[in-house]
Amino acid sequence: xxxxxFLFAFAALxxxxxxxxxxxxxxxxxxxxxxxxxLPDIAAFGGKEAEAVRFYSSDLYEYIDGGAEAFHGYGLVxxxxxxxxAGNTDVTVDVYDMGDPxxxxxxxxxxxxxxxxxVTVGAEGYVDDLVLNFLEGNYYVKLSAFxxxxxxxxxxxxxxxxxxxxxxxxxxxxxxVAWFPARGLVERSQKYVAQAPLGHxxxxxxxxxxxxxxxxxxxxxxxxxxxxxxxxxxxxxxKEHFARSGKVTPVAGFSEETWRGTNAYEGDMIFxxxxxxxxxxxxxxxxxxxxxxELFSSIKDWNSCVN
Numbered sequence: 196x197x198x199x200x201f202l203f204a205f206a207a208l209x210x211x212x213x214x215x216x217x218x219x220x221x222x223x224x225x226x227x228x229x230x231x232x233x234l235p236d237i238a239a240f241g242g243k244e245a246e247a248v249r250f251y252s253s254d255l256y257e258y259i260d261g262g263a264e265a266f267h268g269y270g271l272v273x274x275x276x277x278x279x280x281a282g283n284t285d286v287t288v289d290v291y292d293m294g295d296p297x298x299x300x301x302x303x304x305x306x307x308x309x310x311x312x313x314v315t316v317g318a319e320g321y322v323d324d325l326v327l328n329f330l331e332g333n334y335y336v337k338l339s340a341f342x343x344x345x346x347x348x349x350x351x352x353x354x355x356x357x358x359x360x361x362x363x364x365x366x367x368x369x370x371x372v373a374w375f376p377a378r379g380l381v382e383r384s385q386k387y388v389a390q391a392p393l394g395h396x397x398x399x400x401x402x403x404x405x406x407x408x409x410x411x412x413x414x415x416x417x418x419x420x421x422x423x424x425x426x427x428x429x430x431x432x433x434k435e436h437f438a439r440s441g442k443v444t445p446v447a448g449f450s451e452e453t454w455r456g457t458n459a460y461e462g463d464m465i466f467x468x469x470x471x472x473x474x475x476x477x478x479x480x481x482x483x484x485x486x487x488x489e490l491f492s493s494i495k496d497w498n499s500c501v502n
Contacts, residue, residue, distance in 0.1 A: 220252040222273045226292065230275040233290050233334070235357040240350065242281025249276045265305060266291065269298045269389050272333075284342040284350055290358065291335040297369045301387035303330040304372075309383045309405075316355045318366050319383070327351040332365025371419065372402050376493045379406040379413070379486070392416055393461070397432050398473065408480040417494070418473035429473040430454070433466050449487065469494040 227250055237243060252273045255263035266274075274291040293299035303319075306328065311321035317336070320329025324346045327338045336358055340347035359366075367373070372385040384405035392401040398418040406413040420426035434454050437443040441458025446465060453467040465483060466475040472494055480486055 220254075220273075222250050222252050226273050227275075230273060230290055230292060233358055233361045234275065234277055234288060235279075235354045237279045237281060237286070237354075239357075240281050240353060242279045242284075242286065245278040245280045245285065250274070251276065266293075266302055269302045270294050281350065282342075283344075284340055284347050286347075286350060286354060287339045288354065288358070289337040291337070293333055293335060296332055296365055297371055297387055298389070299330055299333050299335045300369050300372060301389055303328065303335045304386040307383065309381055311383075313383070314352065314355075316352070317359045317362070318368055320355060322348060322351060324348065327355050329355055329359065330365075331359055331362045334362055334365075372404075374493060375402075375404045375415065376486075376489050378489065379408050381405040381407055381412075388416075392418065393475070393477070395433070395436070397429055398475070406486075408486070411480070412478065413480055413486075414477040415490070416475040416477065418475065420471050420473060423468070423471045426468040426471050426473045430466055430468045433464075433473070433475070437464075446487075448484065449491065451491075453487070 230250070231248065234248070250273055251258050252271065253267070255266055255271065255274065258276060270293060272292040272294040274289060277288045279286040279288070291299070291302070293302060307321060312323065314320045314322050314327070314329075316327075317329040317331030320327060325339055325341060327348075329336050336355065338351050338354055340351050342350070369387075372387060375385060381404070386403045388399065388401050388403060390396070390399055392398040392403065393416060398416070401416050401418045403414060403416045406415060418426070418429050420429060430452075433456065434443050437456030437458060441456065443454055443456045446453040446455050449467065451467050451469060453465065456464045456466065462478055464475055464477050465479045465487065466473065468474070469491060474490060474494065476483065476487070476490075
């Protein structure tokens with residue numbers, strides 16, 4: 196399915212790791228009970244369980260071999276899998292507890308595309324003919340259905356709202372991805388990257404978003420450092436990287452030290468530290484001053500929310 200394509204494409208960006216059998220983490224009974232409580236009452240939709248419920252943690256590769264490492268990279272706690280039969284429709288329910296709303300958003304956004312058909316369920320969700328995925332709180336919920344001779348979208352939406360009603364929390368995006376300046380922002384392009392943003396492990400973790408100015412794409416990356424000193428150190432490392440691989444020059448006119456780095460394979464970037472964030476503008480607009488000034492102001496506002 197198309198959603199799985201995005202997951203596999205994302206997994207290819209992670210550090211090379213070969214999935215291999217590992218001793219499963221013991222899932223606590225309290226966690227199992229919490230996840231089981233989120234399953235829909237399928238009898239209300241005229242259906243019944245088609246097989247016994249299953250739980251996965253570090254052994255997720257047994258269920259989605261080739262894609263499990265992406266979930267582990269975002270800190271999967273546990274997931275529950277259940278299949279149902281309602282009339283002539285087969286429904287699969289997978290609920291992933293990622294332990295944290297930002298991590299849940301990270302794996303959700305790895306599969307989401309700005310061109311998806313979005314639905315108002317949870318904090319955000321999207322649907323096609325056979326799949327409905329949505330984000331809410333610590334949970335990433337993946338639903339699929341198959342029906343002889345008809346499109347099961349209505350069933351998917353009914354099941355999704357049933358699960359969302361049981362979660363009853365987190366019906367807004369994590370604040371770390373909600374602050375991006377609106378001008379030029381490609382709607383629903385924000386992502387949370389847990390490992391090696393732009394291929395640099397020292398920039399992890401980071402939030403990113405796609406912008407479009409004069410028909411050209413610009414990527415904004417904000418590396419989320421634990422403190423201002425660490426943010427400054429990340430900028431220094433990026434500066435050293437460009438000094439080795441290409442060239443780096445100062446950008447005048449800003450209170451913080453701002454740098455432009457260029458090399459043959461990464462192109463052009465402008466970067467600086469702002470409080471406890473390291474900010475990188477990849478392929479900046481031809482006249483970047485207004486956008487940079489907007490970033491300085493916006494990131495000040497964002498830091499004031501979390502300090």
